[in-house]
Amino acid sequence: ASAQIGVTGLAVMGRNLARNFARNGYTVAVHNRTAARTRALVEEFGQEGDFVAAESAEDFVAALERPRRLVVMVKAGEPTDAVIEEFAPLLEPGDMIVDGGNAHFADTRRRERALRERGVHFVGAGVSGGEEGALNGPSIMPGGSQESYEALGPMLEKISAKAADGSPCTAHIGPDGAGHFVKMVHNGIEYADMQLIAEAYQLLREVAGHSPAEIADIFRTWNTGRLDSYLIEITAEVLAHVDSATGEPFVDVVRDQAEQKGTGRWTVQIALDLGVPVSGIAEAVFARSLSGHRELRDASRGLAGPTAEPLGKADAAAFADQVEQALYASKIVSYTQGFHQIAAGSEEYDWNIDLGAVASIWRGGCIIRAAFLDRIRAAYDARSDLPSLLADEGFAREIGEAQDDWRAVLVAATRQGEPAPGFAAALAYYDALRADRLPAALTQGQRDYFGAHTYRRADREGTFHTLWGGDRSEVPA
Ligand code: 6PG
Numbered sequence: 001a002s003a004q005i006g007v008t009g010l011a012v013m014g015r016n017l018a019r020n021f022a023r024n025g026y027t028v029a030v031h032n033r034t035a036a037r038t039r040a041l042v043e044e045f046g047q048e049g050d051f052v053a054a055e056s057a058e059d060f061v062a063a064l065e066r067p068r069r070l071v072v073m074v075k076a077g078e079p080t081d082a083v084i085e086e087f088a089p090l091l092e093p094g095d096m097i098v099d100g101g102n103a104h105f106a107d108t109r110r111r112e113r114a115l116r117e118r119g120v121h122f123v124g125a126g127v128s129g130g131e132e133g134a135l136n137g138p139s140i141m142p143g144g145s146q147e148s149y150e151a152l153g154p155m156l157e158k159i160s161a162k163a164a165d166g167s168p169c170t171a172h173i174g175p176d177g178a179g180h181f182v183k184m185v186h187n188g189i190e191y192a193d194m195q196l197i198a199e200a201y202q203l204l205r206e207v208a209g210h211s212p213a214e215i216a217d218i219f220r221t222w223n224t225g226r227l228d229s230y231l232i233e234i235t236a237e238v239l240a241h242v243d244s245a246t247g248e249p250f251v252d253v254v255r256d257q258a259e260q261k262g263t264g265r266w267t268v269q270i271a272l273d274l275g276v277p278v279s280g281i282a283e284a285v286f287a288r289s290l291s292g293h294r295e296l297r298d299a300s301r302g303l304a305g306p307t308a309e310p311l312g313k314a315d316a317a318a319f320a321d322q323v324e325q326a327l328y329a330s331k332i333v334s335y336t337q338g339f340h341q342i343a344a345g346s347e348e349y350d351w352n353i354d355l356g357a358v359a360s361i362w363r364g365g366c367i368i369r370a371a372f373l374d375r376i377r378a379a380y381d382a383r384s385d386l387p388s389l390l391a392d393e394g395f396a397r398e399i400g401e402a403q404d405d406w407r408a409v410l411v412a413a414t415r416q417g418e419p420a421p422g423f424a425a426a427l428a429y430y431d432a433l434r435a436d437r438l439p440a441a442l443t444q445g446q447r448d449y450f451g452a453h454t455y456r457r458a459d460r461e462g463t464f465h466t467l468w469g470g471d472r473s474e475v476p477a
Pocket of ligand 1: 127187190
């Protein structure tokens, strides 16, 4: 046994992660269901470090030093269970299986429980950063026992991305499903960030009349300020790209139907179960689904729209500044909602997640990496029991300064019939949280009227019911 770590499942993510471990000086056992892939990896990249190619599951396990660290990089769902079933009987107490796929955290909890009974640690680790991240430094969100982190953490810290201050973009998130839960919310926020950027683009194009190339330049400028982030950077690249076949902007030749593999949807499903209002993330998921309903869209083409004229050129420059404010303010809201969901999950499952640490390890390597995350880290580091990011003085001030422009952008969008569901949902969330009174009192009255569901009064304790069908007097419930 000579390998410190093993990777099974050598599609591109697994292969790149194995190479990353090897490039960092670890001896890496590699294994794949079809052995040709294993041989190809060693042939092509063998000079990058020390690999041990294993043809069988038995050889693979035998190649690993104890405690064995076995990283599974296969498709989430049944393939993961199949691999666990194959390897678990070959392992000994103290060994660990690390699932680096996008597993649902409930599956991770189930697998962790089952393996714990055999004395095997199961580490559900969210890995973000795509192919490039896996090779050169991803953000890694490992869950599982403290003991497993002690044996695995230092290796993950070595291969992970590093934030600008040099700290590794990985940390022990918490027990069982905590890592995959946090990765799921990362993806929910990723959807929201992408949707908000898409809305900004659409408004700059349709309301202000900018071309994709001009918008690419606007995004490049934004990327030097507080919106500095990977997603803004690649947005400029995509917008500036010209299709070689037609000479048209790339964004004009691609079908406007967004796909999804499901992690954003899980975020919203779980948020509904936890009672966390992630309205911005939900709008992002729904926007993708709406875009895919070609038949509905075709059937709706004749519906009347507004008659307002596009803005003039002079206004267009000012409008771009306003859109930057709207985008930034809406982004604050998405992260507020996402971190609320992590706090709620942590509470529900007793994970004791350090929100500042989550922000910290998202600063590099992952898809949502952004300068902004350093601010979130600082906010939670200053006050770990911060009830909401909007309660942080700095964010509250910035969003307050942005709000007039944010509203103006939504007025312009609405006037011209351009949907901006992410911006709108974020503003509604902000205004609802600010409100002295919400119309929920009326909702309670209706519920009491039709279903005797009772209500509580603002002026004294107790639960009450009004005899709506009788003399309308109030009785204690
Ligand atoms: C990442 C990404 C990645 C994920 C897709 C989500 O963090 O590296 O989130 O894990 O597979 O980006 O893809 P969909 O848009 O298909 O849901």
